[in-house]
Amino acid sequence: MIVKNKLHEDVFAWEIEVDDLNIDVENLDYKLQDGKIFKKITSRFENHDQNLKDKILSKLDIDYIKKQIPEHKEISMHIFKDVPGFKLWPHLDKKDHKGFIVINLIDNKNSTEFLDFDEKFLAKSSNKKNKGVFHILWKKPYCLHAIENTSNKNRYTAIAFIK
Amino acid sequence: MAVPASGTLSQLAMAQEALYGTYGSGTVTGPISLYDMVNGGNTNGSGNSYPTINTTCTPNPATRGSLQLTAVRDDMGSDSPITLYYSAGIGDASNLQPGHILYSDSNLTTPYDLTCGLQTGSSATTTICGAGDVAGCIDTNSSGVITSLGSCF
Numbered sequence A: 001m002i003v004k005n006k007l008h009e010d011v012f013a014w015e016i017e018v019d020d021l022n023i024d025v026e027n028l029d030y031k032l033q034d035g036k037i038f039k040k041i042t043s044r045f046e047n048h049d050q051n052l053k054d055k056i057l058s059k060l061d062i063d064y065i066k067k068q069i070p071e072h073k074e075i076s077m078h079i080f081k082d083v084p085g086f087k088l089w090p091h092l093d094k095k096d097h098k099g100f101i102v103i104n105l106i107d108n109k110n111s112t113e114f115l116d117f118d119e120k121f122l123a124k125s126s127n128k129k130n131k132g133v134f135h136i137l138w139k140k141p142y143c144l145h146a147i148e149n150t151s152n153k154n155r156y157t158a159i160a161f162i163k
Numbered sequence B: 001m002a003v004p005a006s007g008t009l010s011q012l013a014m015a016q017e018a019l020y021g022t023y024g025s026g027t028v029t030g031p032i033s034l035y036d037m038v039n040g041g042n043t044n045g046s047g048n049s050y051p052t053i054n055t056t057c058t059p060n061p062a063t064r065g066s067l068q069l070t071a072v073r074d075d076m077g078s079d080s081p082i083t084l085y086y087s088a089g090i091g092d093a094s095n096l097q098p099g100h101i102l103y104s105d106s107n108l109t110t111p112y113d114l115t116c117g118l119q120t121g122s123s124a125t126t127t128i129c130g131a132g133d134v135a136g137c138i139d140t141n142s143s144g145v146i147t148s149l150g151s152c153f
Helices: A050-057 A062-068 B011-020 B034-039
Strands: A002-008 A011-017 A044-047 A075-082 A087-091 A099-104 A113-115 A121-124 A131-136 A144-148 A155-162 B066-073 B082-087 B117-120 B134-140 B146-148
Touching: A002 A121, A011 A121, A050 A075, A050 A155, A062 A099, A062 A131, B011 B034
Parallel strands: none
Antiparallel strands: A002 A011, A011 A131, A044 A075, A075 A155, A087 A144, A099 A131, A099 A155, A113 A121, A113 A144, B066 B082, B066 B117, B117 B134, B134 B146
């Protein structure tokens, strides 16, 4: 994982890039997300292949994450398919979430956006395949983040929740 | 005993019923405030403190009006914005505390179960926090009772 530029001076988020994962994401088996993270969302589906998740996890720079978020205790990897219409309004994650890494598994139309507490746009992460964002949560100045799929195609991402 | 369904009613006897369940007997110290009898306590100057009645019918009549808690987003803020309602007796939304009840309707009949709800602050009285702050996580149980209000940050 290569950590690149910071997206905005007031946002603790950096563009990242990983080696090509070579995953045929469109032909994986997905099940509706189980509601542990978002209880009402019915437009996000998840693949539960542990080998694939471990493969993606191995691409992350764990030492860098440890340096940036030394208090973290676990990293859980998820592979998501967000169907057209998927939307997470500007939100904060729960306090036990210390950060996250989003990796685009294809060229997606939309990417994570960061907003201030007046919900004014601050920055947007890359939407390109093998690129994404590393965001540290709960570090001042706080900001909100949001994502949606405004395209007519499925959106595929791998997200590492750092707790 | 109960208040008679017909005939002439006595305010003193109703006070006796409210205090002791003995319509027509029992010692009552005046004055007797109808407000206090209905809502409980003696904030309106009654000589006795009346029990809170109708505890299964919240809120009690004096606070039956509702106020809005606007643009609340459930699920850490990821859900679409909704308006919730609470008892008008609480006052501005900034007065909300754990123990208060949130409803999805202005008649305060349907409690709302929030999971880490979030509300962007503003100068309006319908938001918990002021402008530039965000309230969260706001949690309620299945009865709509606020169990955690988080903080403004």
